[in-house]
Amino acid sequence: MSAKPNESLIAASRWFSLLSSEEAKPEDFAAWQRWKDNSDENRLAWQRVEDLGMRLASLPPNIHAETFAQVTSPNRRHILKQMAVLLGVGTCTLLMVERKPWQEILADQTTATGDMRALKLPDGSQIFINTASAINIDFTSKQRSIKLIKGEILIHTAQELTNGYRPFSVTTKHGTATALGTKFNVRMFDYHSKASVYEGAVRINPADKNQDSITIQAGQSAIFDENTYTPVEQETSSAWAKGLLVVYSMPLNEFVAELSRYRNGLIRCEPSVSQLLVSGSFYTNDTDAVLARLPDILPVKIQSRTRYWVTISPA
Secondary structure, eight states, rough: OOHHHHHHHHHHHHHHHHHHHOOOOOOHHHHHHHHHOOOOOHHHHHHHHHHHHHHTTTTTTTHHHHHHHHHHHHHHHHHHHHHHHHTTOHHHHHTTSSSTHHHHHHHHHEETTTTTTEEEOOOOOOOEEOTEEEEEEOSSSSOOEEEEEEEEEEEEEOOSSOOOOEEEEEEEEEEEEEEEEEEEEEOOOOOOOEEEEEEEEEEESSSSSSSSEEEETTTTTEEEEEOOOOEEOOOOGGGGGGGGEEEEEHHHHHHEEEEEHSSSSEEEEEETTTOOEEEEETTTTOOHHHHEEEHHHHHEEEEEEEETTEEEEEO
16 A cells, blocks of 8 residues: 555544544544545545444454543553554554654543643552643553653652552653652653652653763752753742643743643744743633733733734734
8 A cells, every 4th residue: 555545544543543432522523524535545544444443343342442442541552553453554654653643643641732631540649631742651560650752741649558669750752750759740842851849859860871860859850851961940830730820020932832832823922022021820721811811911912813823012
């Protein structure tokens, strides 16, 4: 098969997984219909995936449910890759699913722009997943591991009092943050990650195993990439887990960048107002209200071509 049908089959598998789960919304079905009607390749790919799904549906109900509903299980990644094999998309496509954006597609937990999620992990730990984020969860008899594929998470680890101690770690492409009985935040950027500790301590290990580690305590933060780490002043607030963006004397252009994480579309800040300082608490679930509030606290005006194209300029 050509490359294009392979891409269509991967997309069809993704749609089938979403639409077969309890997370599918009416707008998801509408988007799927638009995708399917977009090309003959998409329609053919969907037919093949649907036929496979019908064969899976003939399995015992508990197996079928486990296949498509338990999005928190690592089995989901394995099952979708098996689906790729059954569809005959080839070795090259299987290699693709190990990389972005397929890592995000196959992640155990994902959040869309503007969405957040709170989970209780098998050991009793609490995890809060910020906007536009993706994670994999890997708990074994020897370790508790979260892989942060994209975005930001807040972890409040539970103490294990039975069956021995298993380290709790969060891994990004830049390195690993291991909890030492703690509440901590990890955010991944393009070229580095940042860990902030609110309770206890965290040990940071850059991805390069030849580098030494660093331990940061409550009230401290560190930026790290594959080779280095740098202690920095803690500026990260955990208030985002409560739906709040809390800032103090933040330049407007930086504030706009943070607010944009919770909003689809583009917010443009003109250079002449970019260094105005913003302080306050803002609810991230209503970015329209946040933008409407800005002219009350800064000498700016908000111009909207559409909801997805906003410009902040001098008043």
